[in-house]
Amino acid sequence: MPTVSMTVNGRPATGEVEGRTLLVQFLRDQLRLTGTHVGCDTSQCGACVVHVDGRSVKSCTILAVQAQGCEVTTIEGLAAADGTLHPMQAAFREHHGLQCGFCTPGMVMSAVELARDNAGLTEAQVREGLEGNLCRCTGYHNIVKAVLAGAEAMQGQRPAAAE
Amino acid sequence: MANPTGIGAPVRRREDIRFLTGQGNYTDDINRANQTYAYVLRSPHAHARIREIDVSAAQAAPGVVAVFTGRDMAADGVKGLPCGWQIHSKDGSPMAEPPHPPLAVDIVRYVGDQVAVVIADSLGQARDAAELIEVDYEELPAAVTSDRALAAGAPQIHAEAPGNVCYDWHIGDAAAVDAAFARAKHVTRIDLVNTRLVPNPMEPRSYIGEFDRSTGEYTLWTSSQNPHVIRLLMGAFVLGIPEHKLRVIAPDVGGGFGAKIYHYAEEAIVTWASRKVTRPIKWTADRSEAFLSDAHGRDHLTTCELALDENANFLALRVHTTANLGAYLSTFAPSIPTYLYATLLAGQYKTPAIYAEVKAVFTNTVPVDAYRGAGRPEACYLIERLVENAARETGVDKVEIRRRNFIPPSAMPYNTPVALTYDTGDFARCMDMALKLADYAGFPARKAEAARRGKLRGIGFASYIEACGIAPSNVAGALGARAGLYESAEVRFHPTGSVTVFTGSHSHGQGHETTFAQIVADKFGIPIENVEIVHGDTSKIPFGMGTYGSRSLAVGGSAIVKAVDKVVNKARKIAAHMLEAAETDVEFRDGRFTVAGTDKSLGIGDIALSAYVPHNFPLEELEPGLDEQAFYDPKNFTYPNGTQICEVEIDPETGVVRIVNFVAADDFGRVINPMIVEGQVHGGLVQGIGQALLEHAVYDPDSGQLLSGSYMDYCMPRADDVPSFTVAYHEEAPCTHNPLGVKGCGEAGTIGGAAAVMNAVVDALADLGVTHLDMPATPERVWRAINARRPAAVAAE
Numbered sequence: 012m013p014t015v016s017m018t019v020n021g022r023p024a025t026g027e028v029e030g031r032t033l034l035v036q037f038l039r040d041q042l043r044l045t046g047t048h049v050g051c052d053t054s055q056c057g058a059c060v061v062h063v064d065g066r067s068v069k070s071c072t073i074l075a076v077q078a079q080g081c082e083v084t085t086i087e088g089l090a091a092a093d094g095t096l097h098p099m100q101a102a103f104r105e106h107h108g109l110q111c112g113f114c115t116p117g118m119v120m121s122a123v124e125l126a127r128d129n130a131g132l133t134e135a136q137v138r139e140g141l142e143g144n145l146c147r148c149t150g151y152h153n154i155v156k157a158v159l160a161g162a163e164a165m166q167g168q169r170p171a172a173a174e
Numbered sequence: 175m176a177n178p179t180g181i182g183a184p185v186r187r188r189e190d191i192r193f194l195t196g197q198g199n200y201t202d203d204i205n206r207a208n209q210t211y212a213y214v215l216r217s218p219h220a221h222a223r224i225r226e227i228d229v230s231a232a233q234a235a236p237g238v239v240a241v242f243t244g245r246d247m248a249a250d251g252v253k254g255l256p257c258g259w260q261i262h263s264k265d266g267s268p269m270a271e272p273p274h275p276p277l278a279v280d281i282v283r284y285v286g287d288q289v290a291v292v293i294a295d296s297l298g299q300a301r302d303a304a305e306l307i308e309v310d311y312e313e314l315p316a317a318v319t320s321d322r323a324l325a326a327g328a329p330q331i332h333a334e335a336p337g338n339v340c341y342d343w344h345i346g347d348a349a350a351v352d353a354a355f356a357r358a359k360h361v362t363r364i365d366l367v368n369t370r371l372v373p374n375p376m377e378p379r380s381y382i383g384e385f386d387r388s389t390g391e392y393t394l395w396t397s398s399q400n401p402h403v404i405r406l407l408m409g410a411f412v413l414g415i416p417e418h419k420l421r422v423i424a425p426d427v428g429g430g431f432g433a434k435i436y437h438y439a440e441e442a443i444v445t446w447a448s449r450k451v452t453r454p455i456k457w458t459a460d461r462s463e464a465f466l467s468d469a470h471g472r473d474h475l476t477t478c479e480l481a482l483d484e485n486a487n488f489l490a491l492r493v494h495t496t497a498n499l500g501a502y503l504s505t506f507a508p509s510i511p512t513y514l515y516a517t518l519l520a521g522q523y524k525t526p527a528i529y530a531e532v533k534a535v536f537t538n539t540v541p542v543d544a545y546r547g548a549g550r551p552e553a554c555y556l557i558e559r560l561v562e563n564a565a566r567e568t569g570v571d572k573v574e575i576r577r578r579n580f581i582p583p584s585a586m587p588y589n590t591p592v593a594l595t596y597d598t599g600d601f602a603r604c605m606d607m608a609l610k611l612a613d614y615a616g617f618p619a620r621k622a623e624a625a626r627r628g629k630l631r632g633i634g635f636a637s638y639i640e641a642c643g644i645a646p647s648n649v650a651g652a653l654g655a656r657a658g659l660y661e662s663a664e665v666r667f668h669p670t671g672s673v674t675v676f677t678g679s680h681s682h683g684q685g686h687e688t689t690f691a692q693i694v695a696d697k698f699g700i701p702i703e704n705v706e707i708v709h710g711d712t713s714k715i716p717f718g719m720g721t722y723g724s725r726s727l728a729v730g731g732s733a734i735v736k737a738v739d740k741v742v743n744k745a746r747k748i749a750a751h752m753l754e755a756a757e758t759d760v761e762f763r764d765g766r767f768t769v770a771g772t773d774k775s776l777g778i779g780d781i782a783l784s785a786y787v788p789h790n791f792p793l794e795e796l797e798p799g800l801d802e803q804a805f806y807d808p809k810n811f812t813y814p815n816g817t818q819i820c821e822v823e824i825d826p827e828t829g830v831v832r833i834v835n836f837v838a839a840d841d842f843g844r845v846i847n848p849m850i851v852e853g854q855v856h857g858g859l860v861q862g863i864g865q866a867l868l869e870h871a872v873y874d875p876d877s878g879q880l881l882s883g884s885y886m887d888y889c890m891p892r893a894d895d896v897p898s899f900t901v902a903y904h905e906e907a908p909c910t911h912n913p914l915g916v917k918g919c920g921e922a923g924t925i926g927g928a929a930a931v932m933n934a935v936v937d938a939l940a941d942l943g944v945t946h947l948d949m950p951a952t953p954e955r956v957w958r959a960i961n962a963r964r965p966a967a968v969a970a971e
């Protein structure tokens with residue numbers, strides 16, 4: 012069985028996997044990072060979204076071995092070390108952007124990337140940008156509100172030099 | 175508002191932190207030591223005889239621990255999955271109730287029917303080994319749609335159900351309805367399909383069965399809406415395990431919408447097999463399996479007619495429905511197209527005579543049961559479609575025809591001709607709120623403006639009423655329910671002033687940990703941080719019925735209030751003793767017991783301490799402790815109601831329907847947490863919109879293959895398919911018979927949603943002569959409807 016090594020949430024992670032093992036299976040079953048969820052088998056729901064080298068990726072669509080040497084961030088790695096929520100997480104709570112919580116990790120990870128890539132997001136952009144993430148509970152209304160607010164908070168946090 | 179975290183406050187949810195940081199604890203997140211994995215082999219045929227199953231190669235495959243078939247389970251005394259509601263036909267005969275083995279024995283009856291289970295060290299090994307199982311099937315002709323199943327010479331699905339009929343039931347006064355139709359000035363008639371849907375909670379079903387040899391105890395972790403119900407059904411009826419040897423835990427559950435109410439085969443399989451292999455067994459559905467094995471919803475064929483007099487007053491309603499129940503009876507299936515559907519056919523209207531016939535049919539498809547709304551969206555859809563067509567046909571405005579026929583508040587309590595008693599409701603008030611928010615008066619201008627842009631604009635209403643919190647138990651029992659319909663609560667006031675509440679309700683997105691804590695903190699006058707809500711574990715919570723049918727607050731919340739009141743009453747006695755006053759002189763307010771007219775008082779925390787350290791305590795009169803339990807059995811249903819208004823714009827060139835505005839004005843009685851309630855409305859509305867525009871579970875009518883069996887084919891609503899919503903509440907007609915005055919809000923959006931959208935779509939197309947369109951109103955269907963009526967235009971293109 013191949014050995015795979017990557018950095019997950021800032022820590023080195025190594026494991027033996029089958030060639031067919033998906034990244035999401037490696038994260039959930041071997042690293043026990045169960046915040047990343049599996050909601051479908053056709054790469055359509057986005058419950059499994061994580062960041063790989065800073066880009067959001069459906070972790071059910073890549074093999075664990077493809078993430079060899081990559082920097083992976085999961086929902087468990089988003090808040091600050093002291094537990095302070097990421098502005099996007101805080102906005103989801105403030106605007107009731109989650110109900111059962113199952114789509115939430117993927118939704119938040121997608122939203123973070125969306126906000127990072129687009130200054131001055133509009134409602135239409137959020138709705139389009141979240142096309143790859145299904146939520147059956149919220150009807151999206153509050154998710155959209157949360158993402159807009161979270162994006163604004165992220166802008167506020169960004170150091171001027173980075174603009 | 176005295177208490178910023180009390181009743182009526184939009185308190186942010188306490189459950190959010192764990193979900194937002196990846197610390198949720200869903201069943202598939204749980205791993206037990208030495209755990210194995212189950213893979214269920216399913217039937218590829220809609221109907222077939224199993225001649226032989228050869229599992230020898232699978233048994234010998236790497237990592238395989240065991241392989242079991244239906245015969246193994248039957249030989250071990252495992253019984254079929256039970257049905258929780260018995261309907262009687264018109265002629266008094268009980269419904270056909272064929273056996274439903276967890277793994278098929280001899281015959282498979284739908285694509286997805288369970289045939290065998292492989293248990294292995296890893297899921298991959300179980301899956302690989304399942305491919306080595308050889309099943310020799312003799313294919314049989316299938317009856318896939320309900321009309322084909324009812325046709326003469328149709329394939330027989332169960333020996334116990336001649337003609338594939340489960341029951342042929344009716345309600346109402348047929349003679350009165352016939353007489354009213356005979357003198358009617360106008361009759362509006364629609365033939366409609368209420369489409370089959372797949373509920374699709376985002377967390378697929380997941381179970382872990384574990385057997386402890388040293389104690390003889392089984393534990394089942396299950397993604398269920400009602401752990402005690404599962405323990406009762408599976409323990410008593412299927413596996414023969416007594417309650418004290420079976421613990422059922424429903425941890426975090428990722429949405430339910432009805433689909434996770436029922437006792438499913440895989441729960442029984444992993445629990446039973448965990449003893450055989452003496453290792454824990456995990457089974458989690460993948461999404462394709464969920465499509466083939468989660469109970470589906472709706473699937474009605476209906477003919478309905480509304481009789482009106484010369485002033486557009488409704489005289490009578492006549493309904494004939496054929497309900498597709500699928501291949502077996504799911505847990506509550508028989509009650510859905512009967513007591514949760516036909517009893518709602520009065521809607522908000524004073525229609526004096528109603529008669530409905532419902533024929534329930536077995537077909538070679540996935541079993542059908544309650545899905546969000548459960549019978550009530552089907553009722554609302556036909557009533558509201560009839561009302562708007564009747565308005566158009568009689569030339570009376572859709573607002574005016576409703577106003578004329580609404581049951582007025584002065585008529586409450588109101589007995590409908592279909593067995594319900596509405597307690598409160600001010601239907602015109604809710605409609606007026608919605609009219610204002612939707613700017614109904616401005617619609618003609620908007621329509622004209624859209625027409626100038628070449629777009630067709632329509633507006634549609636749904637004035638819905640629903641019955642929530644089925645009750646009382648004895649009445650439901652007389653109608654065929656085989657379960658009680660109360661809810662339980664235990665309130666444990668601890669010695670140092672914190673409180674743990676154990677509730678029989680279950681939260682799978684509804685936010686009970688917050689809402690229930692608000693109620694308890696408010697009633698006791700203590701900080702919300704001091705209250706913990708525990709649910710979902712039969713070893714902790716009292717026997718309760720779980721969460722479905724928008725019942726948690728109305729029934730479960732009422733049980734909590736009852737238990738809180740018992741605690742306060744006992745605390746008052748203790749306070750009277752400690753304050754040396756008469757009990758009747760002791761008042762309780764904001765967490766303190768005070769002797770009326772004095773400044774002598776004690777906090778409830780002081781009372782609690784003395785209840786557990788009973789040194790200064792009336793021991794002759796009271797037992798120590800401050801821990802009370804309550805069971806609440808409601809006196810009646812609650813009746814949430816309201817009006818939803820949807821406005822659409824259709825592009826005649828593409829047939830695409832865009833929702834440009836959606837308003838909901840709802841009467842949910844008293845609102846405990848408006849933020850959470852609003853979220854429930856949004857989510858419900860999108861499930862209604864999904865049915866109207868996107869979703870459809872489609873079977874090949876010949877082969878019985880589910881054609882829409884994945885997210886590639888089954889169109890789930892996504893963020894850019896739906897609008898934002900305007901939601902308002904009417905709180906001045908609280909429920910009259912529960913202590914909180916609450917009615918329930920979980921299903922309202924879905925109950926009205928599809929009707930409002932379809933009424934808007936038909937309204938937009940009405941000028942072209944369209945009078946009805948079946949769901950889903952896909953671009954293709956809409957485009958065809960438009961172009962069928964303007965052949966010249968098409969020819970010119």
Ligand code: FES
Nearest residue numbers: 054055056057071
């Ligand atoms: S699990 Fe659904 S997209 Fe990855």
Ligand code: FES
Nearest residue numbers: 110114146147148
């Ligand atoms: S919160 Fe339940 S699926 Fe999104």
